[in-house]
Amino acid sequence: MSATVLRSRLEVAGTRTRLLQAGPAEASEAVVFVHGNPGSAEDWERLVTAAAGAGLRALAFDLPDFGETVAPAGFEHDVPGYATFLGEALAALGVQRAHLVLHDFGGPIGLVWTAMNPEALASVTLIDTGILPGYKWHRLARIWRTPIVGELFQATATRSAFRFLLNRNEPRGLPREFVDQMYDHYDRRTRKAVLALYRATDDPGSAAAGYSELMAPRDVPALVIWGEHDAYLPSSFATRQREAFPSADVHVLPASGHWPYADDPETVERLLVEFLSGLTT
């Protein structure tokens, strides 16, 4: 079943975020996609369509200062700030039960929200993200976290440098239009937001044990998809998601990198649709 993606704006938390949605608009249970860095609601168009095709309401929106969405004055560019925004957006959209689909930094943001609202989590799909016990920041993050060096890096991130950097670590390369679209959204606001977000996140692995203790007894349905060649978040973390989601279905895609939904969209779509369909039948 093919679904049409509607594009609109959602007034929430003092901003107007770009919203992609498809499927039954009034449903209180929805598949909610949360992008990472750099990323935007655009990352999810294909999967929003696919999830709606499975009969579910599907939603994706920009996080503040990503994509086309400007953060309101005083917005806290840290994980709790973004998790609060996520909660407010879901409330504004009337979502009471969420099937979260998280990628990259969308992982910590989404998982913090689930820790605050465990009853509202219907399922979780983790794409190259999740709990990261013992994780130390990757090289690029360390650059962003270093004052002056991070600013210099962002100031010199030209389109060609951006393409080179992203593709350098991707086993199959990423589609040109995907990278260019990402760069189009990588404006001054986003660059500042990235620095702030990474600098506010000292130890990305510190919450793993507590989170697992909280969530594991619930055994929430989970799908884990991880590109084996992820240069930022190693695929060895894929099976460790079972510490928080004991029954997780784990797929390490042997030819993918950090963006499996971009370098192997067919496989990611198949896995997601099968997972969601299995939950609703």
Place this chain on the structure above:
Amino acid sequence: MPQTDPHPPIIENEAADAAVYDAVIVGASLAGCATAIQLGRAGARVALVEKQPDPKAFKRMCSHYIQASGVPTIERLGLLEPMIEAGALRSRVHAWTKWGWIAAPADRAGQGINLRRELLDPLVRTIAAETPGVELMLGWSAEEVRREEGAFAGIVARDREGTRRELRGRLTIGADGRDSRIAELSEVPVKTYPHARFAYGGYFEGPAPKYSPDSSIWFLDPQWAAAFPTDGDLTFYAAMPTKDRLAEFKADPEAALVRFLSDVPDAPPIRESRAIESVIGKIDMTNRMRQVTAPGLALIGDAALATDPLFGVGCGWAFQSAEWLSESIAPALDGAEPLEKGLDRYRRRHGKELRAHAFFIHDYANGRRFNPAERLTFSAAARDPKVATLFDAFGTRQIRPQQAFPRILPRAVAVNARHALAR
């Protein structure tokens, strides 16, 4: 399968005179049977000793793919037609890489052959048993090797009831596989090369893979997967991941194999298929390269060179090494020259044909990712039919590395340069 006497009247006991053969072959699998057929046809008297008592025994852990390099030998053995009649498929290879599928033009690609070992092994054994001069001894194991005047001169075999028989031969041939007992008893020098992958595979019935009857392999760098269509509308699916993935395969081999194959790009229809038997695996695949001859002794097949199954060369090289040995010692068996001259000829032929192949195979077996030369070659082969044709000839082992690379590399550089400029 003809009736074979499990206790041929060779000697009644150890004290009696030993039976004397031109060749005593240990191992009645592909290499041993092929050698027995060829030597028997040349007029030699051959003892073919096999520890498995069942004439239908077969090697279970095998992809069964026979590279194009081995097909002419199979044809000369008279096996090709019986194999086709048994349902074998002629099969080219399509190789997935991150640069795209590599496939030589159909009229230039090497054609291998696929037939399950369950059918192939008894077929070859039957032909060997029916060959004049060949005495097939099923259920007998090599217990000792005999030495006379500094040369190997046969074996002492033992059956399951403990009866021992001495089988003397001018030439003792070890065709008993990767863990060759003959090689062990004769203490020939061996070099080992570590293998950092493991293998699981099994036969499935269901929809045919995309390129069927051609085979598909996925170079996932460093992981590897394959789909080999074969007789009976079956497909042998296989995965050779690096050992960090072992836990999930050990926990549930079939589920892990299905998940692995269905998660590769351009995935084959394994999820719509059903395993017809247990998915089985092999975890230790240490490569072994042995000195292939000693006075009065020759090793063939995996006993001579047990190399990475990833490249599907074992079956083809079993047939080919059998033929090289048979041809090399034919003059000696006719009395035209000393046996050692023939063995030396075999040793040189084996090294010339396989040593360079083995070097590259062993180098990749350590679980590493592609090196720059491989990236250059694979990417160009995915983009250019001429490079793909050379790549195919090399991969199907029809040309040696030293013949392939001087032709592939310059063209690969040019192809990739053109590709870069066109972007």
